[in-house]
Amino acid sequence: MASNPIRIGVACPNPGERAAFLEWLSFAGYEPVPMLTVDMSGRDFAARPIEALIADVSLVSKAELPRLVRTLGANRPLILVGNPGKAIEEVPLYATWMERPVARDAFQLSVALGLAEGRPARRSPRKLVPRLNSTIDGVSSKVVDVSSEGVRLEIVGATPSALPPYFTLKVPGFGVAAKVKRVWVAVPNQGSMWCGGVIERPNERTAASWNNFITSAPNGGQHIMQMQGN
Numbered sequence: 770m771a772s773n774p775i776r777i778g779v780a781c782p783n784p785g786e787r788a789a790f791l792e793w794l795s796f797a798g799y800e801p802v803p804m805l806t807v808d809m810s811g812r813d814f815a816a817r818p819i820e821a822l823i824a825d826v827s828l829v830s831k832a833e834l835p836r837l838v839r840t841l842g843a844n845r846p847l848i849l850v851g852n853p854g855k856a857i858e859e860v861p862l863y864a865t866w867m868e869r870p871v872a873r874d875a876f877q878l879s880v881a882l883g884l885a886e887g888r889p890a891r892r893s894p895r896k897l898v899p900r901l902n903s904t905i906d907g908v909s910s911k912v913v914d915v916s917s918e919g920v921r922l923e924i925v926g927a928t929p930s931a932l933p934p935y936f937t938l939k940v941p942g943f944g945v946a947a948k949v950k951r952v953w954v955a956v957p958n959q960g961s962m963w964c965g966g967v968i969e970r971p972n973e974r975t976a977a978s979w980n981n982f983i984t985s986a987p988n989g990g991q992h993i994m995q996m997q998g999n
Contacts, residue, residue, distance in 0.1 A: 774798055774799055774800040775798075775799050775800065775820045775821075775884065776799070776800045776801075776802050776817060776818070776819045776820055777794055777799050777800070777801055777802065777819060777820060777821045777822070777823060777880065778801075778802045778804050778807075778809070778819040778821070778822040778823065778824075779791055779794070779801050779802065779803055779804060779823050779824075780804040780805070780806060780807045780822065780823070780824040780825060780828050781823070781824070781825045781850065782805075782825055782827070782828065783825070786850075786869075786871070787803060789871075789873075790823060790871075790876070791803060793873055793876055793877060794880070797877055797880070797881075799880070802819055806828060807822065807824050807828050807829055807833070807837055809822075809840050809841070818842065818845075819841075819845070820845055820884065821845055821846045821847075821848065821880065821883055821884055822837075822841055822845070822846075822847050822848065823848045823850065823880070824847070824848070824849060824850070825849075825850050825851070826849045826850060826851040827851075829849065846864075846865060846880075846883030846884060847864045847865070848864065848865045848866075848867060848879055848880065848883055849864050849865070849866055849867070850867045850868075850869065850871060851866070851867075851868065851869065852868070852869050853868050853869065865879050865882075865883050865953065866963070867879055882953065882954050883953065894916060895914045895915065895916040895919075895921070896914060896915050896916065896983060896986065896988065897913070897914045897988065897989040898912055898913065898914060898915060898986045898987060898988070898989045899987055899988075899989040900912070900913065900923070900989070901940055901942065901943075901986065902940070902941065902942060903922070903938060903939060903940045903941075904938075904939050904941075905922065905924070905932075905936045905937065905938050905939075905949070905964075906933070906936045906937055908924065908927060908931075909924075909925070909926075910922045910923065910924045910938075911923040911924075912938075912940060912986075913963075913989075914989075915982065915983050915986060916983070917979075917980070917983065918967055918968065919949075919952070919965060919966055919967045919968055920938065920949060920965070920966055920968060921963065921964070921965050921966075922938070922963065922964045922965075922966070923961065923962070923963055924961075924962045924963075924964060925960060925961055925962075926960060927962055928962070932951060932954060932962070932964060933951070934950065934951050935948060935949065935950055935951065935969075936948075936949055936951065936966075937949070938966075940982065943981075943982050943985060943986065944978075945978055945979065945982045946978075947968050947969065947975060947978070947979055948968075948969040948971070949966035949967065949968060949969065950966055950967045950969060951964060951965075951966050952965045952966055952967055953965045
C-alpha cells in the first residue's frame with residue numbers, strides 16, 4: 770500500500786454491504802473511511818479530505834446535493850448506490866450510479882474511473898430524450914440525454930475497456946455526427962454501460978448541427994438543471 774493512500778468515504782447504512790465496500794477498497798490500496806452520514810464537516814475531513822464519496826442514495830436528498838457536491842470539492846467523484854428500478858432521470862449527471870447487487874469488479878472499476886476522470890462539468894440544462902438509436906464508432910448505443918456541452922449514452926454488450934477516450938457519435942435519425950471526448954463511464958449492471966462525454970466543436974457547422982439536434986430531439990422527460998459550480 771502507498772504511504773499516503775487515497776481516502777474514500779463510504780456512507781452506507783447496510784452493515785454487510787458497508788463491510789464489503791470497505792474490504793474491496795482496502796484490497797485495492799485505498800484508505801476507506803466509514804461514515805454514518807454524508808456529513809463532511811468534521812475536523813478530520815478538514816485536515817485530511819476524502820478524494821471520493823460512495824453513498825447510499827437513501828442518504829442523499831435532492832435538496833442536499835448542491836451542498837454535498839460543494840463540500841466534496843471540484844473533480845472529486847460522487848458514486849451513488851441504489852436498488853434496481855430507479856429511473857436514470859433521477860441520477861445527477863455528475864454522479865456515477867451503481868445498481869444493487871454490486872459486483873466487486875464493477876465497483877472497483879467505477880471507483881478507478883471516477884478518480885481518473887473526475888466529475889464532468891456541464892453548465893447548461895440537459896434534455897432527456899426517449900432512448901434515441903445511435904452508434905459510437907459503429908457500436909450500437911442509445912442517447913439518453915443531451916446538452917449544449919455533452920451527451921449521456923447507454924451501451925449494451927460492451928465493456929469500458931473497449932470505449933476509447935475519443936469516439937464518433939452518430940444519430941442517423943437526425944443526421945448528426947459528432948466527435949465526443951469520453952468523460953466518465955459507469956457499469957450499473959452486468960451487460961449495460963453508461964458513458965458521459967463532451968461534444969467537440971471544431972467549427973460552426975458542427976456546433977450548429979448539434980444545437981439543431983438538441984432543439985429537434987423529442988422530450989423524454991423534464992429538463993434537469995445542472996447544479997451550480999459543477
